[in-house]
Amino acid sequence: MRSGKEPILRKIKDGTIIDHIPAGQALNLLRLMAITGREGFTLALVMNVESRKLGRKDIIKVEGLELKPEDTDKIALIAPMATINVVRNYEVVEKRKAVPPKVVEGALKCRNPNCITNKPNEPIKSKFRTISYNPPKLVCEYCGHVMTHEDIVKQLLSEA
Amino acid sequence: MLRGRDVLTALDLSREDFEEIFAAADEVIARGRSQLNLMRGKIMATAFFEPSTRTRLSFQTAMMRLGGEVIDLGEVEKSSIAKGENLSDTVRMLDAYSDVIVIRHRLEGAAKLAAEVAENPVINAGDGSRNHPTQAMIDLYAIRRFRGGIDGLTIGVMGDLKYGRATNSLIMALTKFEVEKIYLISPPQLKLRQETRELLADSGVEFEEVENLEKVISELDVLYASRIQKERFPDPSEYELVKGSYVITPENLRNAKEDLVILHPLPRVDEIDFRVDSLPCAKYFEQAKLGVPVRMALLKLILGG
Numbered sequence: 001m002r003s004g005k006e007p008i009l010r011k012i013k014d015g016t017i018i019d020h021i022p023a024g025q026a027l028n029l030l031r032l033m034a035i036t037g038r039e040g041f042t043l044a045l046v047m048n049v050e051s052r053k054l055g056r057k058d059i060i061k062v063e064g065l066e067l068k069p070e071d072t073d074k075i076a077l078i079a080p081m082a083t084i085n086v087v088r089n090y091e092v093v094e095k096r097k098a099v100p101p102k103v104v105e106g107a108l109k110c111r112n113p114n115c116i117t118n119k120p121n122e123p124i125k126s127k128f129r130t131i132s133y134n135p136p137k138l139v140c141e142y143c144g145h146v147m148t149h150e151d152i153v154k155q156l157l158s159e160a
Numbered sequence: 161m162l163r164g165r166d167v168l169t170a171l172d173l174s175r176e177d178f179e180e181i182f183a184a185a186d187e188v189i190a191r192g193r194s195q196l197n198l199m200r201g202k203i204m205a206t207a208f209f210e211p212s213t214r215t216r217l218s219f220q221t222a223m224m225r226l227g228g229e230v231i232d233l234g235e236v237e238k239s240s241i242a243k244g245e246n247l248s249d250t251v252r253m254l255d256a257y258s259d260v261i262v263i264r265h266r267l268e269g270a271a272k273l274a275a276e277v278a279e280n281p282v283i284n285a286g287d288g289s290r291n292h293p294t295q296a297m298i299d300l301y302a303i304r305r306f307r308g309g310i311d312g313l314t315i316g317v318m319g320d321l322k323y324g325r326a327t328n329s330l331i332m333a334l335t336k337f338e339v340e341k342i343y344l345i346s347p348p349q350l351k352l353r354q355e356t357r358e359l360l361a362d363s364g365v366e367f368e369e370v371e372n373l374e375k376v377i378s379e380l381d382v383l384y385a386s387r388i389q390k391e392r393f394p395d396p397s398e399y400e401l402v403k404g405s406y407v408i409t410p411e412n413l414r415n416a417k418e419d420l421v422i423l424h425p426l427p428r429v430d431e432i433d434f435r436v437d438s439l440p441c442a443k444y445f446e447q448a449k450l451g452v453p454v455r456m457a458l459l460k461l462i463l464g465g
Contacts, residue, residue, distance in 0.1 A: 114288055116269035121246045124273055139355070142269025144169075144290055146355050 010044070015063040017085040017092075018075070022135075023048050025079045026058035031157050032078055033071070041065050069096070074107065076100040077152050080134040100136040104128040108138070108155055112145035162461040166275040167283045170296040170333040171359075178336060182301050184457035185450070199228030202463055205258035207233040207250065207274075208285070209241070209265040214426065214451065215285045215294070219262050222455035228463075231257060251277045260463060263287070281462050289323040290356075295425055296329035298454045300337075302447040303382055306421045311338040314379050318345035318406060319386030319431065321352045326425040327386050328356055335363035342367040343376045347402040350392060372405060378415040383408070385424045385431050385444075409433040416441065423447050 021029060026047050030036075037043065042063035051057035058079075066086055067075075075082060076098035086094040106125040110117050117126040117140070128138035128147065135149035147155075162177060204223040208216050220230045233254065241250060247270060254261050255278035263274050268288025275282040286292040303310050315334065321327050321344055331352070334342060342365055344352055351369060352360075360367050370376055377383070388406055393399040407430060408422065424432060424444040436442050 112268060114266070114268050116247075116265075116267045116273050116287075119247070119267055121244075122248055122273065123246075124248070140269070142272050143288060144268070144355055146358075 011090055012042075012044075012061050012063045012087055013090055014088050015041070015061065015065055016067045017062075017083075017087060018060040018067075018079070018098075019057070019083045019085065020051065020054060021058035021060065021079040021082045022054065023056035023058055025153075026060055028078050028153055028157060029058075029060060029075060029082075032074060033067075035062065035065075039065075072096055072098050073101045073104070074156060077104070077107075077136050078156060080136050100130050100133050102130055103141075104130065104138055108147065108152065110140045110143060110145055111147060111151060111155075112140065112143050115140060115143040115145060117142050162458070163464045164281060165462060166271075166281050167293050167458065167462070168271050168275060169284065169291045170293040170329045170336075173293065173297075173333070173336065175336045178297065178300060178333065180461060181297055181454065181457050182304055184461055185301055185454045188453040188456045188460075193225070197227030198460055199223060199226035199463060202228040202260075203231060203258040204228055204260050204262060204459065205231050205233070205254040206262045206285075207254055207264070209233075209236050209247075209263070209270070210286070212264055212285070214448070215264065216262075218451035219283075219285065219294075219455050221452050222459055225452065226456055226459060228259075228459070247273060248277045251282075254278075255280055260459065283458070283462070286325055289325050290328045292325040292329045293333075294455060294458060295326045296333035297458065298447065298450050299326070299330050299384065299423060299425065300333055301454050302423055302443065302450055303421070305450070306443050306446070307381060307419075310334075312340050313381040314340045314343070315382045315384065316343040316345050316373070316376060316380045317384045317386075318373060319388050320350045320392060321346045321356075322350045323389075323392060324386050327384070330384060331356060331360065335360060335365055339365060341365075341379075343380065344369045345371070345373050345376065345406070347371060347388070347406070349398070349402075350388065373408070374412050374415070377412065377420075378417065380420055381417065383416075383420060383422045383441075385422065385428070387427070387429055387431060403430075407431055407433060408436055410435050410439065413439070413441065 026045055044061040047058045048056045080100050082098040084096040085092045105127050110126050117124055127141040129141055131137050131139050138147040206216055223230050251274040260281050262283045262285050263271050264285040265287045270287045271284035284291055317327050390399050420441045421443050422441045426448050
């Protein structure tokens with residue numbers, strides 16, 4: 001049995017730790033990152049562990065995979081305010097907070113079928129403004145349609 | 161300052177913008193039909209991708225009365241769109257020919273796209289089911305004219321609050337003023353969309369959703385009626401069931417305030433009984449006449465005549 005002080009996950013040498021993931025979102029996040037487990041990375045995942053900040057949280061540790069800064073925005077839309085730690089030689093060399101971007105361009109499709117951004121043959125990219133960060137909520141700059149966190153997660157995962 | 165600006169949604173306009181338009185409309189009306197040739201040499205392009213009589217004609221009349229000229233895209237079936245040209249390219253062409261584009265489109269956000277493509281100002285004459293900002297200008301101007309002001313009033317907005325772009329734009333515009341309360345009167349199927357409800361809540365305006373006009377009629381200073389479209393109901397019998405509750409008759413106005421003002425963006429079908437037309441509260445025909453002066457005022461301010 002694990003004693004109270006022993007860390008629940010072992011340290012990794014090189015890779016990424018995503019901490020403070022809202023409880024229950026870790027599997028979604030793995031899917032978004034296209035990690036199936038068959039890539040050969042050593043991967044540790046805990047869900048619904050106690051957290052002082054969040055009450056409950058999930059944690060992912062991936063050995064051998066370094067997340068790029070451009071991955072942060074998408075991660076933030078699923079796991080807002082998660083902490084991304086890049087580890088090299090057992091040291092955290094970079095810490096990023098997954099804050100949803102103010103403007104989300106092109107990454108999502110507006111759910112309103114009557115939105116101009118869904119019209120084929122127009123040189124137009126979808127564009128959303130973030131109106132709430134945690135949980136993320138976006139509003140289409142063109143038609144005013146609101147995307148809830150659930151809508152966003154569903155869409156990002158259907159494309160992942 | 162409205163000069164050079166696009167007009168895409170009532171939300172983009174501040175109270176000061178509205179007041180600037182009202183003052184300019186007052187001036188237009190005071191001058192009567194003899195307008196200076198303020199827009200001489202200027203061309204307005206109208207591009208209506210969806211049928212419209214009133215809005216298109218009133219914009220064209222407004223421009224002509226200011227001494228400007230008008231070109232019109234014509235019926236979509238007969239234009240280049242029928243050949244498969246996209247909206248962006250059509251707008252680019254109209255932008256090259258004219259000084260301002262007035263657009264109506266079935267799709268939401270079409271006017272915004274047009275504004276991104278065009279160098280000259282774009283005025284949204286209705287796109288999708290949310291935005292019809294010039295109608296909101298006319299409606300607020302009518303309220304101000306017939307009630308002496310907008311602040312402090314209790315206003316009932318009745319009919320299709322879900323898909324009606326006139327009702328939605330009016331509600332957005334009212335958030336810029338200090339109204340006493342807004343009653344949202346509609347059948348449950350046509351209640352305000354969540355987004356608009358949140359917008360109202362965020363603006364701090366007091367509002368209440370009710371299903372029955374008679375319950376609130378005695379409190380209203382202004383009653384804004386709109387058409388309930390049969391095709392919005394999946395089941396026609398459901399429509400027949402609710403439509404009677406949203407018809408204004410002399411009988412259900414019995415408890416109304418003496419100085420109540422009834423407005424309607426027109427066209428009406430059967431939501432206002434013809435017997436109401438002769439009552440002093442019926443202001444919708446006079447409201448419709450304000451379409452030209454308000455649009456004249458707007459063109460003047462945008463084009464800087």
